[in-house]
Amino acid sequence: MKNIKYLLLRRVTQIGILILYFGANAYGWNILAGTFGSSLLFGTIPLADPYTTLQVLATGFVLGADVLLGALIIAFFYFVVGGRAFCSWVCPINMVTDLANWLRRKLKLDKDEVNYRFIKRNARYWIMVLGLIVSAVVGISAFEVLSPITIMQRGIIFGFGSGIAVILAIFLFDVFGVKNGWCGHLCPLGASYSLIGKASIIRVEHDHEACTACMECKVVCPENHVLHMINKKSIHVLDGECTNCGRCIDVCGDDALKFSIRNYLKK
């Protein structure tokens, strides 16, 4: 039980949030309504996705104040809990790509010779900027027309239609194509949360003294380049690409990893 604590917590959070969104439409619940693009918490507090908001602003449309305020609230929230905490604790696609990842490990597809690394991890930042440029040129939010995240979320709330194909495509790409292909290489939304995460407060801390260099954490980590300090230095994982998923903490048998408040003074 101990070694799946954060995994369980995350699944409960992810599914719980989806149930709240689903109930808002199906039963008129007033807790969390809307979709990730823009939501309403308890019927009063506006929430909005910062990258979606930026895309609409890039088109030149002057958005309603509710969306702007909502984007600020969300940006601040993830500044506290770790930028890409969205990716591992909220985003429904995470469940799809985690399943793909698990399957890769079971099918022994993780070896270098079957992992097609034809995309670099920083491609997502290019895509993020490109999304804003395309939004400005074409005049509609470009990522939103193909975002598997909101397609999956709306699918659960309102029905999938043929949108399910996009989810399946991402699953296949992650299993048979690039390891962590979507979340770790392409997703511009994750990239935007990475930028917030660069400065965020709650981070994973590594204790070099306790570490026995078993490297279990690196096997399970979806962004394992962020764990460069393992068995080297006792510091926080400061890379914004860390999703704060806590899997490394779960699998660590030496208590060498834990969540803690980042120390801004010590460099």
Place this chain on the structure above:
Amino acid sequence: MANSDNNRRKFMATTLQSVGLTALGGLLWSGYTDEVKASPLVLRPPGAIKEDDFLTACIKCGLCAEACQNRETNLDRETGLPKAGTLKMAKGGDHKLIGTPYFIPTEVPCYMCEDIPCVPVCPSGALDQLSVSNDKGELDINKASMGLAVVHKESCIAYWGIQCDACYRACPLLGEAITIEMHRNERTGKHTFMLPIVNDNACTGCGLCEIACVTEKPAIFVLPNEVSKGVAGDHYVKGWDKKDQNRVQDAKEIETTTELSNQSSSDYLNSGDLY
């Protein structure tokens, strides 16, 4: 020296590659995005701004559709659960911009709720509350213009001379949006044609007429404003309308001359091609 030269070459090549691939991606992405937004035959919720701007502004949150589905008037009397609402969220395969709200009158028309639950919840400004408010700032659904009902007179049985006023009776703006025009039926010599006429200034495009229509495929149907309405243009002025006359109050006279060709006019009179 050779090594640093190599490094520079490699750096230049990677930069060029990244820029090139980004440009390629951008072109494909732009093309795709531009293609998916082209769907003129779609009815939007009340208060929706002009279709082009609507596609830009809508943040695809679905709050309007949720408000529509969960309005008090939509609860099933027996189970207490909401029925299917008017507004749907476009999903893959609907061939409309994905995630945007729309409705199909023959499935569920807009019932024109007086409190318009779908509009005030819009956070982005895609649904404009002012456009469905009266001068006192109160919500007024009769101001909505979601589309315009159009009658296809060849399939409308009232135009055949059969007595039917289903659309007229179903219209929430009874006697305003659809009026009945009477004409003598010369074929029988003793009956009246009672023809439904849609009045653009009152019709909101709710679609209640379309679902009420008795023909196999409705002879009256709602089309979006962009496709159902013509534009006369600025240069036509209603000389009998004081307000319209004001538009040309300050107009200056411009004299233009068109040179006529004597040759062509005489040719066409003599060529025998008049009919």
